[in-house]
Amino acid sequence: MAHIHLQDGAFPLSFTLLWWAVALVLLLACLLLLRRDERLPSREITVAALCTAAAFAFFQVELPLFGGIHLNLTPLIGILAGPVIGGIIVFLVNLLSAGLGHGGWGMIGANTLVNMAEVVVAALLFTGLRRAGTSPGVRAGIATFAALAVGNAAMVGIIMVSGIQGVSQEGSSLLAGLSLVVLVNMVVAVVEAMVTALMVAFIARARPALLGETGP
DSSP: OOOOOOOTTSSOHHHHHHHHHHHHHHHHHHHHHHHTSSSOOHHHHHHHHHHHHHHHHHHHOOBSSTTOBOOOOHHHHHHHHHHHHHHHHHHHHHHHHHHTTSSOGGGHHHHHHHHHHHHHHHHHHHHHGGGGTOOHHHHHHHHHHHHHHHHHHHHHHHHHHHOOTTOSOOTHHHHHHHHHHHHHHHHHHHHHHHHHHHHHHHHHHHOGGGGTOSOO
16 A cells, blocks of 8 residues: 655655665565574465565556555565565565566665565554454454554655655645545555455455464
């Protein structure tokens, strides 16, 4: 949902490099955490591959609403693959998407951070809500909406800190414009939360092990 649709040169070079550096540090941390497991289960590798392919496909499909919107599936990635593998997946998806012109190459670092925030929040919240005894579908819907809200906040924060070169808006006027984007995004977040809830509810019935559930 939250994605910085700006081309290269929109951010000052210093901030472009900063977000890339932070993203690479987090990716390195993810890889180091994965190395603690000598061998990843084939199931996790398969799920990661499917999540990468599905998210990349959804990234490229724009719905003709509000000037063009799309679903990310980043919360679903966090729920199915977890925060560590999920962080690597969203980097790959942003990298492949930039190759097709979906955002600039310089924005990959910033967008990876935004999507990582969504993945981590969704994964942790989905697992944490299990103690409340709610169904997987309900947990997924709540986790998805909350994750997308955090992702939008991260997007706004990154843009406000970086600034946009070549535009007259700044400060409160820029924030006002971004608030409208966030409002549209959160309306669509309701749709993505419902879609994710239905998908997770189906998975919980058909393959509960994929969600760490003990049974249907």
